[in-house]
Amino acid sequence: xxxxxxxxxxxxxxxxxxxxxxxxxxxxxxxxxxxxxxxxxxxxxxxxxxxxxxxxxxxxxxxxxxxxxxxxxxxxxxxxxxxxxxxxxxxxxxxxxxxxxxxxxxxxxxxxxxxxxxxxxxxxxxxxxxxxxxxxxxxxxxxxxxxxxxxxxxxxxxxxxxxxxxxxxxxxxxxxxxxxxxxxxxxxxxxxxxxxxxxxxxxxxxxxxxxxxxxxxxxxxxxxxxxxxxxxxxxxxxxxxxxxxxxxxxxxxxxxxxxxxxxxxxxxxxxxxxxxxxxxxxxxxxxxxxxxxxxxxxxxxxxxxxxxxxxxxxxxxxxxxxxxxxxxxxxxxxxxxxxxxxxxxxxxxxxxxxxxxxxxxxxxxxxxxxxxxxxxxxxxxxxxxxxxxxxxxxxxxxxxxxxxxxxxxxxxxxxxxx
Amino acid sequence: xxxxxxxxxxxxxxxxxxxxxxxxxxxxxxxxxxxxxxxxxxxxxxxxxxxxxxxxxxxxxxxxxxxxxxxxxxxxxxxxxxxxxxxxxxxxxxxxxxxxxxxxxxxxxxxxxxxxxxxxxxxxxxxxxxxxxxxxxxxxxxxxxxxxxxxxxxxxxxxxxxxxxxxxxxxxxxxxxxxxxxxxxxxxxxxxxxxxxxxxxxxxxxxxxxxxxxxxxxxxxxxxxxxxxxxxxxxxxxxxxxxxxxxxxxxxxxxxxxxxxxxxxxxxxxxxxxxxxxxxxxxxxxxxxxxxxxx
Numbered sequence: 001x002x003x004x005x006x007x008x009x010x011x012x013x014x015x016x017x018x019x020x021x022x023x024x025x026x027x028x029x030x031x032x033x034x035x036x037x038x039x040x041x042x043x044x045x046x047x048x049x050x051x052x053x054x055x056x057x058x059x060x061x062x063x064x065x066x067x068x069x070x071x072x073x074x075x076x077x078x079x080x081x082x083x084x085x086x087x088x089x090x091x092x093x094x095x096x097x098x099x100x101x102x103x104x105x106x107x108x109x110x111x112x113x114x115x116x117x118x119x120x121x122x123x124x125x126x127x128x129x130x131x132x133x134x135x136x137x138x139x140x141x142x143x144x145x146x147x148x149x150x151x152x153x154x155x156x157x158x159x160x161x162x163x164x165x166x167x168x169x170x171x172x173x174x175x176x177x178x179x180x181x182x183x184x185x186x187x188x189x190x191x192x193x194x195x196x197x198x199x200x201x202x203x204x205x206x207x208x209x210x211x212x213x214x215x216x217x218x219x220x221x222x223x224x225x226x227x228x229x230x231x232x233x234x235x236x237x238x239x240x241x242x243x244x245x246x247x248x249x250x251x252x253x254x255x256x257x258x259x260x261x262x263x264x265x266x267x268x269x270x271x272x273x274x275x276x277x278x279x280x281x282x283x284x285x286x287x288x289x290x291x292x293x294x295x296x297x298x299x300x301x302x303x304x305x306x307x308x309x310x311x312x313x314x315x316x317x318x319x320x321x322x323x324x325x326x327x328x329x330x331x332x333x334x335x336x337x338x339x340x341x342x343x344x345x346x347x348x349x350x351x352x353x354x355x356x357x358x359x360x361x362x363x364x365x366x367x368x369x370x371x372x373x374x375x376x377x378x379x380x381x382x383x384x385x386x387x388x389x390x391x392x393x394x395x396x397x398x399x400x401x402x403x404x405x406x407x408x409x410x411x412x413x414x415x416x417x418x
Numbered sequence: 419x420x421x422x423x424x425x426x427x428x429x430x431x432x433x434x435x436x437x438x439x440x441x442x443x444x445x446x447x448x449x450x451x452x453x454x455x456x457x458x459x460x461x462x463x464x465x466x467x468x469x470x471x472x473x474x475x476x477x478x479x480x481x482x483x484x485x486x487x488x489x490x491x492x493x494x495x496x497x498x499x500x501x502x503x504x505x506x507x508x509x510x511x512x513x514x515x516x517x518x519x520x521x522x523x524x525x526x527x528x529x530x531x532x533x534x535x536x537x538x539x540x541x542x543x544x545x546x547x548x549x550x551x552x553x554x555x556x557x558x559x560x561x562x563x564x565x566x567x568x569x570x571x572x573x574x575x576x577x578x579x580x581x582x583x584x585x586x587x588x589x590x591x592x593x594x595x596x597x598x599x600x601x602x603x604x605x606x607x608x609x610x611x612x613x614x615x616x617x618x619x620x621x622x623x624x625x626x627x628x629x630x631x632x633x634x635x636x637x638x639x640x641x642x643x644x645x646x647x648x649x650x651x652x653x654x655x656x657x658x659x660x661x662x663x664x665x666x667x668x669x670x671x672x673x674x675x676x677x678x679x680x681x682x683x684x685x686x687x688x689x690x691x692x693x694x695x696x697x698x699x700x701x702x703x704x705x706x707x708x709x710x711x712x713x
Contacts, residue, residue, distance in 0.1 A: 040528070044536035044634075178682050204682030210626075210635040213434050214673035214685070217426050217556060237538050238630045245558050247549035266540040266631040271547055 029070040031329050031341055033100040034093030036108075038081040042208075043105055045233035046258065046314045050104060050126075051076060052305035053318025057289070059297045059304070061326050068333040070341075072326060079103065083111045094119055099346045100325060104128065106181050109142075114417070116141045120343040122328075122350060126321045127152075127257050127280060131184060132409035134373040136351075139410070141343065143350055143372050145324050145365060147396075150405055151376040152256050152278045153185035153228070154398030157192050159254075159276070159380045159391070160226045168197035173224035175215060175239060177231040178204035185230060185256075191401045198225075209235025216242035225252065232258045237266040240275065250274035251382070260313045264383055273385045280363075280378050281320040283388050285311035287361040289319060313388065316361070323358040324350075324365060324374075363394030376402065422554040427674040428667050430558055433565030435666015437629075440568040440622040441643035442650070442658045443575050444615030450579075450653045451587045451611035454504060455512075457519040459619055460640025461526035466492045466620025467627035467636050468530045471539045481543060485624060489617045496616025497609045504612070505605065523637065531634045538631035545628060564625040569659070571621055575614075576655050587611060591653065642669075645689035649696045651706020660704060665692060 035054070037047045055074065062071045075093055079086035086108040090101055101116065102124040103109050109129035116123040123142050125133060131148035133139040147155070161167050174189055176182035182204065193200040201222050205212050209231050216239075219227060227248065229239040236259055243253055244267065251274035259277045285294065290311050298307050309315050332341075332349025339345055353367045353374070363377035376396045381388035412418065441463050448456040470488035474481055499522060507515045543563075550557045578584045589597045590607040597604050623636055630636075646665050650657025665688070672684040702708045 040532070040536070044531070045538070048536065204677070206683060206685045208635045208638070210630045210638065211434070211685070213430050213558065213561060214427050214670040217423065217430065218674060220556065221420065221423055234538050234630060234633050234635045241547075241560075241629065241631075244547045245549060245560060246556060262537050266538045268540075268542070268547070 029066070030073045031067070031070050031346070032093075032096065032098045033072060033074050033102065033325065034090065034098035035074045035076040035102050035104075036079040036086055036089035036093070037076070037102070037104045038108070039078040040080045042081040043232075045236075045260075046317075047104060048305065049260075049309050049312055049314035050318035050321075052303075052309055053315035053320075054102075054322040055304035055318075056293045056297050056310070056315075057319045057322035057326070059302050060289075060293050061322075063296060063302070067326060067329045068337065070329070070333075072329060079105070079108060081105050081108060083108060086112065087115070090115060094121060097341075099341060099343045100124060100328075102126065102321065102325075106130075113139065113142055120347070122343055122346055124321060124325065126317065128181075130409075132406050132413060134371065134376075134403075134406045135410035136367075136369050136372040137410070138414050139372065140369070141347060143367070145321070145350070145353075145367060145372065145374045146280050147257075147278075147376045147378045148373055148402075148406075149181075149184040149256065150188040150402045151373065151396065151399070152378065153188045154192065154402050155278055155378050155380065155396065156228060156254050156256075156276075157189070157196070158395075158397030161196065162392075164225065167225075170198040170225040171201060171222065172198050172226045172228065173201045173203065173219050173222055175203045175205065175212075175219060175227060175229045175231075177207050177209050177235050179207050181232070182207075182230050185228075187405050188398070188401060189228075191405070192398060195401070205231075205235070205239075207235070208233065209238050212238050212242050216246045216248075219243075220246040220248060227253050228255070229253065230256050236263050240264075240267040240272050244268070244271050251276070254278075254380075257313075257317070257378075261387070262312070270385050272383055275383045276380055276391065277383075277388065278378050279313075279381045279388065279390065281316050281358075282361045282390075283311065283313045283316050283381070287316070288359040289323065289361050290316065293319070320358065320362055323361070324353065324356065327353050327356050327358075328367075423674060424671070426555040427670045429555065430561055431667040431670025432663050433558070433561035433666070434670065435646075435662040435664070436565040436568040436572070436659075437561070437622065437625055437662075438639065438642040438666060439646050439650075439658045439662025440571055440618055440625070441639045442646040442662065443572055443618045443655060445643055445647040446650070446652060446655055446658055447575065447611045447618070448615050449647070450591045450655075452504070452608040453591070454515050455519065455652075456612075456615060457516060457640065457644075458499070458522035458526065459615065459643055460637040461523040461530075462492070462496070462616055463619040463623035463626070463639050464632075464634065464636035465495070465526050465530050465623070466616070467541065467623030467632040468534050468539075469620065470624050471541050471627065471632050472534060474541075475539075481541075488624070489620050492616040492620040493613040494616075496612040496614070496619075499616075500609045500612035504608075523640065527634055527637045536633070538633040539627075541624065541627040541632050543624070543628040560629050564629060567621070567625060568662075571618060572655065572659050572662075575618070576659075578614075579655060583610070641686070641689050645692045647703075648693050649703055651703030653707055654703065654705035657703055657705030665689060668692070 100122040106128045109125045125144045127146045131150045133142040253275045255277040257278045328350035331352035355364045365374035377394045380391045382391050444459045474484035646661040650661030669688045672688050676684045
């Protein structure tokens with residue numbers, strides 16, 4: 001196609017009109033948040049479903065008139081887990097007035113911490129990022145608002161203790177991806193081993209974990225009482241497959257929050273019956289919020305992705321985090337109805353979240369100036385061949401050890417900035 | 419040290435090594451025929467896995483129909499790559515051709531997950547998952563089947579290269595000008611080599627896909643395949659067989675023996691060390707011909 005001068009001029013004029021339209025849009029009542037995420041490289045196993053749930057919840061809120069007449073507008077972009085790209089996206093979003101960023105990536109979140117703290121832009125680190133960011137006194141603008149990996153490990157170990165009554169003399173094997181994320185729970189597991197008297201044996205595997213053939217024979221021969229496997233994406237499906245092929249009892253296998261229905265499908269839904277995992281929010285379609293999304297968003301053709309994904313573990317985690325952000329916005333308007341809408345304004349709102357359950361979907365999140373974990377509650381769920389079924393009520397455990405670690409590392413951050 | 423564990427790791431490693439070697443066969447086939455180092459082989463294996471899954475999932479076909487269809491499709495894809503891309507690179511510096519195959523690798527690694535979705539896909543070949551024991555050693559059925567199929571296909575490739583068609587390909591490899599002069603259709607021989615590389619990569623992609631599921635990480639097989647092709651000799655298919663066993667066993671034993679001493683992470687280093695040592699000590703590999711240039 002040839003581009004003649006008239007077409008070029010008409011196009012330029014049209015582009016200009018669109019440009020002139022921007023100030024008008026800017027007058028709309030909006031709260032801008034940034035969602036630079038990894039849609040294409042490492043966190044692909046979770047991002048699409050998480051983002052879908054997040055967007056569907058925001059659509060639900062906005063269709064109902066928003067919060068205090070303000071729509072929550074998410075700017076979504078792909079950072080591909082690439083730190084320079086993520087920083088570029090962060091800076092653009094900051095310029096455009098974003099008051100919150102959700103990068104959903106541990107390395108990106110780590111890289112953005114100094115900027116978020118300096119710029120006073122709230123950074124959500126859902127079930128990821130630095131575990132010591134739970135200490136709000138050291139990280140006032142970093143908001144995990146969800147149980148960190150130390151808490152997740154602490155809750156799993158406590159569940160084992162509840163099942164076996166006493167872990168003294170027991171052997172717990174920890175199979176993990178050999179990355180900072182995979183190594184994160186080690187301090188807590190070691191501390192718990194010393195406290196409760198179990199033997200901890202660790203087996204790191206090379207990322208991304210698609211070949212664990214030589215790991216699981218060793219796990220089997222260790223004759224563990226419990227196995228915790230800690231990875232993501234293909235690392236999880238491969239770990240489960242190898243555990244099945246090595247004849248390990250499935251009801252003694254457990255995972256962090258990063259295990260989904262689709263992982264179970266890949267390995268074989270029936271073959272992995274009995275596997276347990278940590279849950280930060282209710283899964284499935286039963287929660288009222290998910291029902292509302294199905295009726296008012298998906299049912300009206302406004303869903304952000306495939307209907308089949310609504311209610312999956314990762315979708316619901318996306319809904320959970322969008323609900324927490326929306327609650328923070330609501331609280332911020334309660335405290336300062338006239339704004340101005342800035343990072344500190346939303347920060348005050350997030351810090352005012354108290355016992356928030358999103359209509360029963362969450363354990364009851366309370367964020368304080370000190371505790372950015374939100375209380376550190378979760379539960380254990382078991383795969384029954386079709387879905388994850390809760391085995392416990394919402395609870396927390398071993399928080400004395402978890403907070404000792406949090407304070408140790410956050411003190412180091414305060415001192416050195418690292 | 420538990421000898422049963424060593425035995426089990428060595429056996430599993432050997433079977434895994436054979437499955438790696440099937441990916442390496444495509445590298446050798448292309449190099450042997452055209453002198454081109456094919457760095458797209460890992461992504462072609464991944465694409466073959468995706469193609470098989472897509473045929474079964476979207477057309478609702480059973481696996482025994484989907485697999486041959488995928489093999490034929492990927493044979494065609496290999497020939498297409500040669501025809502549409504590599505043929506236009508004739509006369510260009512070697513580094514340009516290597517970069518083109520790298521480009522294909524990167525393109526496929528983004529294109530296939532982008533098209534079919536990034537979540538891991540299930541590829542069920544019906545191999546029983548229940549453990550099978552030989553004394554105290556576990557025989558992993560998935561690797562047993564994968565290793566046996568890989569060995570059979572590699573042996574078939576050896577037979578092919580001793581057939582009439584294989585002699586034509588070897589002639590092309592030895593001297594393209596002379597081959598032309600005696601009436602051999604050099605382009606077609608090279609295209610067939612690329613087609614076979616596509617088909618063997620697909621077979622590997624299917625076997626590995628049944629073990630780990632289908633996703634982008636199948637393309638990482640390239641590293642192992644390169645180590646095997648270089649160790650075995652870039653123009654030797656029997657070399658691939660032996661090198662596959664060596665790489666697989668070394669990796670497995672490193673994980674079981676060295677990892678506990680150093681805290682992990684040695685598995686992938688093994689392939690790198692093998693590549694470096696081979697190029698330093700015996701650049702033409704165990705069975706390669708000495709005139710081979712380093713790539």
